[in-house]
Amino acid sequence: MGRSSSVRYYDRNGMLLQITPLAGGLRREVPREIPRYVKDVFVFSEDRRFYRHGGVDALSLFRAFYQNVTGGRRVSGASTITMQLARLIADNARNDYQAPRQQGLIQKIGEAFNALRLETRLSKDEILELYLTCLPFGYNTEGVATAARTFFAGDISTLSPAQIFCLAVIPRRPGMYNPLENPQNCIEAASALQQRFADNRKLSSLWPLFSLINEADWEFASSSARRFVYPFELPHLIRSINTQLSSSPNTAVSGGEIYLSVDLALQRYIEGAIAGNVSLYRSSRLTNGSAVVIDNDTGEILAWAGSADFNNAYAAGQIDGVLALNQPGSSMKPFLYAMALEKGFKPADVIADVQMNFGEREVYIPRNFNDRFNGPVLFRYALASSLNIPAVYLLYRLGVRNYTDLLLSLGFDSLERSAEDAGLGLALGNAPVSLLELVRAFSVFPRDGIYLPVTWELAAKEQREDKSGLLLEEQRVFSSDTARIICSFLSDSSARVLAFGSGRNFRTSFPSIFKTGTANQYQSIVALGATPKYSAGVWMGNFTGETVVGRTGSSVPAAIVRNTLSFLHGSQFSGQIRDFPEPENWQLRRVCALSGMLPSQACLSVIDEYMQTGEAGTFCTWHQMVNGRSRTIFPAEYQGWFNSAERDGSLDYASRPLEIITPREGFVYLSGAGVGMNEIPVEVIGGAENILRVTHNGNAFTVNRPFTFYLPRKTGTNTLQIQNGGEEAEVSFFIE
Template sequence: MSNKKSGAPLHSQGQAFRAFANAPFLRKLRNAFGGSPILSPKILRFFSACIFLFLLFFLFLRFSPYPALTSLKNRNVSTRIYDAGGKILQILPLENGLRREFVPLEEIPSFIQEIFIESEDKKFYAHHGIDFAAITRAFFQNASQGRTVSGASTITMQLARIISPSQKRNILVKIRESIDALRLEARLSKKEILELYLNNLPFGFNTEGVASAARNFFSKEIKNLNEVESACLAVIVRRPSLYNPLTNPENCARAAFELMQDSGHSLEEFEKTARSAHSFRYPFHAPHFVRYLSNLENSPLRKKADLSTSLILEVQEKAEDLLSTALERYAENRLSNGAILICDTKSGEILTWLGSGDFFDREHDGQVDGVLSLQQPGSSMKPFLYALALESGFSPNSILPDIPMEFGFEKLYLPQNFNNRFNGPVRLRVALASSLNIPAVYLLNEISIEKYKKKLMEIGFASLEKADPGLSLALGGAEVSLFEMVQAFSLFARDGLFRPLYGINDEKMKKKAELPKKYKKGSSGYKEIPVFDMNTARLICDILSDKEERALGFGFSQTFTTPFPAMFKTGTANQYQNITALASTPQYTVGVWMGNFSGETVIGKTGSSIPAKIARDLLLFLQGNKGEPFKKPAQFKKERICSLSGKLAGENCPDTVKEYIAVSGNADSRAKCDWHTKSGTTYPAEYTTWFHLKNRSGIVDDKGSPLKIISPRRGSVFYYDLSIRPDQQKLVVEASGGSEEAARFFVDGRFFCESRRPFIAQVPIERGEEKISVQCGNESTEIVILVK
């Protein structure tokens, strides 16, 4: 006959029980009790069943799903955000303004832990989640009084209630809390339970956890509380509305004194402490910066209790003062807003992030972040174009034409300088330092828009990915952010190495700093990417810190004067709605934007000197009177050149300057000036129109260059004006070069006229394609245009 449950024969089970009953230790035990049997098979089965049920219950407590506990452990906390020096920038609120700060148990003073245990659960370390003695005592006390006068909830049961809150308070809820308390004890250590309890205790008034309570009621960090203040906190949790020291200091003091009556502190001390309680004014520094951190991919905000940033509050406040002063001064000019970004040049750490003049200024869109919003930067973009030009065969002494020029075809682009002047031949150094427009457009046309845009994408200008501004890109005609500008501008003082800006002092977060899409992050995190040659970057630094060559465009302005080497670049968008300034030293890089988020134009020509002055003052604040020099370019040597031709100075050159010349340069870079002779100055033929705009000394070497039609450009598109008689439909054609003094003009192969120098003629045009040709001696050239 078999046991249906186990499938084992009954006589086998009996033998097993008899073998166990006759074990040596049991025989000795029976002898001690006079030889009577102790464990019969029935008793053994009973105890086995009990042990099995106990183990089963323990396994349930230990391993059964408890998602509410997991949820509590993973719930968001109020992140404390610090600046680089440990000063609090913000303590982030959670939903509905709730503050819940987390502090590890070892950072909560032991006497505070003891006070809460004394107040809520004296036998916390002695029981396993349920205090049966307290339950028995509470039962008889409440029964004798006919009402609830005593509770028996342990700290573990209170934590269970926090984990799974319920509006009802009945026997079933109590049983569930008791079981959950046992589950907690089976899964967590006492320290873990106490840590969760103290950090999630509800104190009312949008406050949870002892750390937030210490700050909210006594304006202190938890580590700075004394015993009396801690006792006041311990009684608040019993009934927040009754014992809140902010509204009921007497009730709070009396209850805390009763809790700590053996501590040696008098009732007067408790009353004085309760009356001194006052609400904490939460700091609200750098709101746009904090928002930027919260929007980062895998942002640590609300997931970390403490977050250390690279921001320096002292510098942030200085930037706020300078910007608000400038906005107040120029308010009548409709200059209503601004933004400032400062980074450490060497490391890329963000030191200051000021998104607007006033975050709470709704009238002027103060919550819009001027560091990240897209604006036209104007000429402040030019350094990147000139750096690419240096890497495309140009040099600091290359001569660029600053003359009337037209670019484009159907849509002609005729750039103008900000002062409406043409300076003729200018050296590349002068063109960049003085921020001349026409040479910049000329360079972009020579290099190509595609090549320049590709380089800008490499150095972090992601906002340009879909932009198509044409040649106006040379003058900052596309919208970019101040963040992108500062990030890219800082690479010049770093020998052309691109480094992404970051704001969190955390090695893991540094590795997650955003790189342009072209670069892949390695296992060691981001690294510096060489996007410009070292000598290119050093030449740009030298040019933009050159006070002498800046004079053509800006005079000898004190705005750019610092007691240490510093490079500046400013920019002004059309109608002055955006004015920008960038400044950099080997230590710091500053970007300042001013204007209006609404797009309104500024009244009057306030100019980019306003943000430039702020940038300079910030560098002075950061560096005082000291600073590192910019590094000199290697394989370059300063030699004396002609200031007009850019070639090595000759004996007839009236004005010379020193310039960096490549030691291993080609023959052209080592050629001596041939513009100046004993008989006077001779300009190349391409400067003919410019030369004749005014009475200038010297001559134009018209015969020194090949015959070329200067205007219009090949492929240009014109429109037939129906309001003008056909015989008056004419087009001005201009040519230069050639070996003779006269040139013949042809339209579609038919001779039209002859012109002596300068070669200019008004030729007739008709609708359709027109072929215009010019012949000079044995040379000829032609272009084809379209008339619609």
């Protein structure tokens, strides 16, 4: 017939989520099965000779003609079930199947002709199934399955005989016979139909219960009539699925039903958590939130909350925050650090968290969220405490294009065009991505470095496995050891203290990892969390672009993620709690907490960190015993940081080759009123001698250590040359 039908959506446990409406709110369901007794009642009511005629019942035509002529009005019709179905098909072709129209002689002849055609193409059972699926009952209801739900809030297979007779009379005159508004009329007409049904020996013997309906049965049928409240769960996800299905004409929905992988209990828990926190922090201008949870083993989506309130137009609630693109902030950093490990960086490496300048004509000077510099920071602490400058430094070393390729392999399709424009800011998550992309990629770490696309379909894991037991869509992105080391970093509460203190938002009674991010002045706040079994993400902020005030950081979404994972591990999903496995080719060894090297007698603080199995290691050179006391000697690259405050220890100026830290080659400065200090800051590190010979645009002078000084702003091209012992360096920069 080419008629679309409503789709019944269920969660993984068979709980009804939605029955999707068609145009105008009409619902037309394809039933799983129409019971035989229902078919017999409707055939008896509408077309008793259905199985004996070929689509047009000549006997009924003559009888109706005689009754209508002798009665002077229309007393009865002669349309067979097949003719009625032909009319429904014709109305559908004109897209006015809901509008009543006059049945003239020409129309009747056309219906009769089309009925004969249907009888030659379809069996009687097929015709009856189509008819009972499309039969109009009024009230935006078509088909017996939808009618059973609309008028009695039940499945057609669970209705009583009296309720079925009530359904059978509604199509005659829906306004007069519907049991919701005219129960007495409905019961009287249904009772009359039942009496005739009981008088039929064949049917009464076949269905004895339909012949034994008493007054109490009719009273129950009348009192049980109630309008069904159609559920409206997961509106964002189901809308997305409907869009996918409508764009794929070859996709068939078997039986008009789809079983989703989501769990309704978890879904409602998350929706309540998001709505509750949005309400709690409304004074902080926090108006919305979204969340998604997936099963790491199968890629199944367990929950999908697109907004705090789908029906809140003021807060743009119909926007799907799971799919909307927002800047993720620092939540992207684990992928960068994992790439660094893959490219040769080591967990015990030290990264300088000091002021750094990047770029040429457009100078990029990253800052940490607290506007502080922490000096030397171990790889683990740089990630766990989400420091910005080490992240930008890593991206500078690894290359934006290489990192972009990695992110694309992790499913960040939204970055295909925006990553290059983001430049080094990509390290800090300044290119918008979706929450779904984030959670899907984050699940790579508890999945031992393997990327797996997510699915909303409830399908047995075995159906998606190949002969070796691997999921067909699996793709290795990181080595298992890299993924396990990242999990170690992100689960280490002590490594987060530098930036987050000892807060409890990341504390769980089971193994878990977390990463958060903020962007756009807290317009976008993200928290990611995972256990070996599940991954979850929460976004909070405003679709309207307003920034959140009075409540900084990502503690609110982080608490929701933590509580969601706790809910999962304390519910029917829990099972046996797994731990994150240890890397196979790395082992924990004691290292100096400052240098990351093997500790010497002079090292005052040591920690456990991963070193490659069999690696000899180097003993710490940053600490020395001087007159029985430990003394710290920092490498030359920490010159600016060391001299910016009073610190214990000293600098090994000669530990690095001579290098101009600022200005860099190609830097462009402005000149004139309103541009700040009228001098150009210069910092030079390294060199074996304590005197630096400087030549600026032909003017020569000397500088003593530390080599930090200023140059006057002179418009045009400037040349800076330096010499220290046998080493030289030169840069050119421009002042506009």
